[in-house]
Amino acid sequence: MTARDEVLGRIRAANAAAGHPAPQEVPRDYHRAGAHPAGAPELLELFRDRLVDYKATVLEAPADDVAKAVRAALADATGRVVVPPGLPDGWWPDGLAATRVTDDGLSPADLDTAAAVLTGCAAACATTGTIALDGSPDQGRRAITLVPDVHVCVVRTDQVVQTVPEMLAALEPTRPITFVSGPSATSDIELERVEGVHGPRTLIVVLTG
Amino acid sequence: MSTFLGIPAPRGVGHLRGDRSFPDAARGALADSQLRRNLGHATRVIRGKRAAVVGELDDWEQLRLAGSALKAATMARLDEHLERLEQEVTARGGTVHWARDANEANAIVTRLVQETGASEVVKVKSMATQEIGLNEALEAAGIEAHETDLAELIVQLGGDLPSHILVPAIHRNRAEIREIFLREMPGVDPELTAEPRKLAMAARAHLRERFLRAKVAISGANFGVADTGTLLVVESEGNGRMCLTLPETLITVMGIEKVVPTWQDLEVFLQLLPRSSTGERMNPYTSAWTGVTPGDGPQAFHLVLLDNGRTAVLGDDLGRSALHCIKCSACLNVCPVYERTGGHAYGSVYPGPIGAVLSPQLTGVEDNASLPYASSLCGACFDACPVRIDIPSLLVKLRAQHVDEQRKRAVPSAEAIAMAAASWVMSSPRRFAAAEKGSRAGRLLGRRAGRIRTLPPPLSAWTASRDAPRPPSETFREWWARERGGDS
Numbered sequence: 057m058t059a060r061d062e063v064l065g066r067i068r069a070a071n072a073a074a075g076h077p078a079p080q081e082v083p084r085d086y087h088r089a090g091a092h093p094a095g096a097p098e099l100l101e102l103f104r105d106r107l108v109d110y111k112a113t114v115l116e117a118p119a120d121d122v123a124k125a126v127r128a129a130l131a132d133a134t135g136r137v138v139v140p141p142g143l144p145d146g147w148w149p150d151g152l153a154a155t156r157v158t159d160d161g162l163s164p165a166d167l168d169t170a171a172a173v174l175t176g177c178a179a180a181c182a183t184t185g186t187i188a189l190d191g192s193p194d195q196g197r198r199a200i201t202l203v204p205d206v207h208v209c210v211v212r213t214d215q216v217v218q219t220v221p222e223m224l225a226a227l228e229p230t231r232p233i234t235f236v237s238g239p240s241a242t243s244d245i246e247l248e249r250v251e252g253v254h255g256p257r258t259l260i261v262v263l264t265g
Numbered sequence: 266m267s268t269f270l271g272i273p274a275p276r277g278v279g280h281l282r283g284d285r286s287f288p289d290a291a292r293g294a295l296a297d298s299q300l301r302r303n304l305g306h307a308t309r310v311i312r313g314k315r316a317a318v319v320g321e322l323d324d325w326e327q328l329r330l331a332g333s334a335l336k337a338a339t340m341a342r343l344d345e346h347l348e349r350l351e352q353e354v355t356a357r358g359g360t361v362h363w364a365r366d367a368n369e370a371n372a373i374v375t376r377l378v379q380e381t382g383a384s385e386v387v388k389v390k391s392m393a394t395q396e397i398g399l400n401e402a403l404e405a406a407g408i409e410a411h412e413t414d415l416a417e418l419i420v421q422l423g424g425d426l427p428s429h430i431l432v433p434a435i436h437r438n439r440a441e442i443r444e445i446f447l448r449e450m451p452g453v454d455p456e457l458t459a460e461p462r463k464l465a466m467a468a469r470a471h472l473r474e475r476f477l478r479a480k481v482a483i484s485g486a487n488f489g490v491a492d493t494g495t496l497l498v499v500e501s502e503g504n505g506r507m508c509l510t511l512p513e514t515l516i517t518v519m520g521i522e523k524v525v526p527t528w529q530d531l532e533v534f535l536q537l538l539p540r541s542s543t544g545e546r547m548n549p550y551t552s553a554w555t556g557v558t559p560g561d562g563p564q565a566f567h568l569v570l571l572d573n574g575r576t577a578v579l580g581d582d583l584g585r586s587a588l589h590c591i592k593c594s595a596c597l598n599v600c601p602v603y604e605r606t607g608g609h610a611y612g613s614v615y616p617g618p619i620g621a622v623l624s625p626q627l628t629g630v631e632d633n634a635s636l637p638y639a640s641s642l643c644g645a646c647f648d649a650c651p652v653r654i655d656i657p658s659l660l661v662k663l664r665a666q667h668v669d670e671q672r673k674r675a676v677p678s679a680e681a682i683a684m685a686a687a688s689w690v691m692s693s694p695r696r697f698a699a700a701e702k703g704s705r706a707g708r709l710l711g712r713r714a715g716r717i718r719t720l721p722p723p724l725s726a727w728t729a730s731r732d733a734p735r736p737p738s739e740t741f742r743e744w745w746a747r748e749r750g751g752d753s
């Protein structure tokens with residue numbers, strides 16, 4: 057018998073031995089929908105608050121001038137800034153010291169020498185201060201938001217929902233998804249939180265819209 | 266009582282059985298004041314953080330009830346969910362393997378690594394691979410496994426074993442970690458201080474180059490979504506993202522109980538898990554991947570579905586709820602026994618209250634017979650558990666099962682004798698009075714410290730890991746007789 061058939065057979069025998077427990081009805085009376093619609097001022101305030109709590113930086117930008125906030129975010133960047141192939145027009149600022157490099161399958165070593173990465177996002181959750189990336193053209197491969205030390209992420213206010221259920225519902229599960237809540241951190245030494253281990257040590261969120 | 270005889274995890278491989286019983290192992294831990302300080306501090310901090318973020322949600326109890334019902338529903342149709350998961354992962358370019366036990370899983374993973382030609386792998390912290398002793402199996406095949414979670418790295422470099430589900434190096438303080446790094450990390454700055462930030466940065470530098478050159482990664486999975494074939498790893502440091510993103514080949518070892526039926530179900534667990542475990546509203550990073558995505562991440566993906574005793578647990582009508590555990594570690598952090606003994610005393614990769622019920626079920630209770638007694642039955646673990654596992658009831662049931670087995674054997678154990686003696690004494694007022702008077706002899710034993718360090722057998726089994734208070738000079742009956750004129 058194959059291992060597959062044997063394990064499945066053991067599961068069936070075990071469930072029979074336990075008296076074929078009927079699947080329980082799942083009560084879903086927790087908050088699925090938030091009290092506020094996506095992008096409501098209350099949510100934006102909560103979202104900012106959560107991000108700052110994680111030691112992320114939050115900048116604001118009007119919808120038609122994202123580049124201004126990005127310029128401020130990348131003011132100190134020198135060398136190369138990686139961008140995904142589908143970076144929206146108008147996000148890249150003029151007059152930066154850094155050079156724009158569009159990802160076309162850069163090697164991990166190339167990414168390691170980059171100063172920063174600039175992307176959009178797929179969805180965000182205010183209650184937990186979470187940003188979801190799903191590999192769309194304005195976000196790029198998972199590797200580009202992982203290896204560079206600074207991640208500048210543009211979040212449109214209409215992408216900010218209140219609850220975790222709303223955020224998950226806004227995503228297509230089979231895409232490669234990364235949920236980011238603040239910069240990389242560890243609490244492994246005496247439970248003292250240290251920001252920045254392997255992922256980007258600096259997360260700058262540009263809130264626009 | 267169940268009559269199903271499942272197949273427990275095999276002996277001689279993996280880390281589900283300690284080489285000593287809990288009381289034996291706990292005795293050393295109790296004498297280690299540094300360990301108790303490290304643990305006391307860490308569990309206090311984490312309890313406070315957890316309470317604060319759980320208090321922020323006014324639907325916490327509803328989430329717990331949903332989580333508990335979801336788990337029960339999943340187990341009732343576990344075979345169907347796993348078949349669906351296999352189908353979806355395969356349809357999206359992954360390969361699914363099934364492993365009856367630790368030996369089979371180790372053989373599969375070793376073969377898969379060998380087929381890539383790699384002689385080293387990077388690993389993201391995984392309870393399942395610790396459970397089966399994968400690192401040792403790889404080493405025997407000449408493959409070096411690098412743990413990349415900071416705490417796992419501390420444990421690995423220290424030649425040590427993990428002692429907590431979530432914070433495996435919780436038993437180490439900063440000074441001890443600094444010493445380990447100075448001794449074991451090639452090229453580390455000799456001026457390294459014990460400041461946590463400095464230590465974390467030393468680990469970053471040490472691991473960076475390994476991540477960038479790694480060809481093969483091995484991970485566990487927190488969840489596997491049946492209806493989409495999506496796997497998830499929940500973490501903080503980004504070492505998980507590194508392992509799940511940069512290498513060419515990814516091998517994930519997942520216990521069969523980790524499946525959830527739908528993507529929507531994650532909305533419950535992704536709220537319950539981070540708040541219960543690290544006391545955060547959300548952990549810094551969660552990665553979700555489905556099969557292989559061309560041009561993004563590993564282009565070869567293998568999922569190993571592991572039984573290793575889980576179906577034996579599933580066959581028990583009450584005990585099966587131990588499989589609902591999402592390994593958040595909240596029960597460890599509130600347990601007065603864990604706080605004093607630490608995780609090593611449990612002898613298994615699964616320590617604390619959940620370990621005390623899960624390990625004996627995975628191995629068969631006779632192989633971990635003292636664990637169900639490693640609890641005060643105070644109930645704090647049940648209150649803390651985000652999926653409402655009734656650990657105290659499970660402990661009591663396992664104790665009963667153990668006592669039943671003892672009774673069938675020719676030679677009774679020390680506990681059985683002690684308990685039988687106690688019940689014989691307590692069943693007669695006269696005998697009880699005599700025993701109480703007799704206990705005054707204990708005053709002589711404990712005269713100096715007001716504590717008795719060793720009682721004669723069979724009660725020595727009790728004092729082996731505890732001090733007994735010195736009995737009072739007067740028994741309750743004597744006091745009653747004196748105060749109430751002997752009319753008892």
Ligand code: SF4
Nearest residue numbers: 590591593594596650
């Ligand atoms: S038993 Fe409950 S509290 Fe303990 S680790 Fe598992 S899920 Fe968490």
